[in-house]
Amino acid sequence: MTSAAKAVEELPGQNETDSLIPAAFRDVIGYHLRVAQEVSFQAFSAMLEKTDLKPGWYSILTILAEYDGLTPSELSKVCGRDRSTLTSTLKGLSIRGLIERRQNPDDQRSYSVRLTDEGRKMQARLHAFAQEHDRRLDAIVGEDKEALVAILARIVGALGKG
Amino acid sequence: MTSAAKAVEELPGQNETDSLIPAAFRDVIGYHLRVAQEVSFQAFSAMLEKTDLKPGWYSILTILAEYDGLTPSELSKVCGRDRSTLTSTLKGLSIRGLIERRQNPDDQRSYSVRLTDEGRKMQARLHAFAQEHDRRLDAIVGEDKEALVAILARIVGALGKG
């Protein structure tokens, strides 16, 4: 063990159960935001470990369950990711028969994306896990939930898309 | 435009300036966490756009500025990422002369990582941008900052490495 590592272990005010938070990051919102989002995602992923479900499918399938027939560009706006990001996800969903593409007769460049029956079933299965994860987060956050969501939404509103 | 897309645009209670939030996600903490983290990271990245700095360097260089001489595994614990993730980042930092590796004489498998003078300069430049970003987030969050950080830390504590 290096001497710096010893110093890390002896940081005042931190014990073994605390995660090691560098002093430079301790009061930095972006840092805590990032770590919290990562453990949340990892926890959700871990729930799907023994299944044939992929976490990345959930948001797309759920958006389609609500708004069937969006184009990739519209989907990208709703889910907040770049259009190019969706290409490979949609390909995977299509190969697995969870969505189908329907050519737009008015615009040959575009097509709409629809859930298949299989896709709906898959969405429902994922949604059950997602709800369990949500309940877990709700339990952790407790009565502060509304305030938390409001703050996060404020951040998105203030920094989002320009 | 598809009919579903029209429906999206006509959602009650949402106007053009709101981001399009699917109803299924509206009260989901994980969703808001993810979106907030993404816009925060994108905003930070955008600040570095005209520079030769990379956002991914910041956390590593800053941890090293505080605890010089950590091994990759120790670094990975402190920054909360898998060891394998660090390999390529450290390679990049090393190629650019921002860090140097020093073989551990007591263990041939391991080495410690130290900032070079160039690395220190780079860390300082990145830190200035990070501070500006922090101030921006602080301004958005305002008096709720302490509560926000506490909630996020609670999430990490409850879900993290469990």
Added chain:
DNA sequence: ACAAGATAGTTTGATGTCAAAATATTTGAT
């Protein structure tokens, strides 16, 4: 001393992210 197991780091493979460039198609302007 030696074999077994643990540990440090890297490599590989699957995902997922963006931005920029490339294609194809539609729209608009003259």
Added chain:
DNA sequence: ATCAAATATTTTGACATCAAACTATCTTGT
């Protein structure tokens, strides 16, 4: 009518992330 500009999607390339497999080295138990 035609040509330029805008738009929809895909492709490519750079990065990051994890987990699992792999190599090398160290530690431990006998």
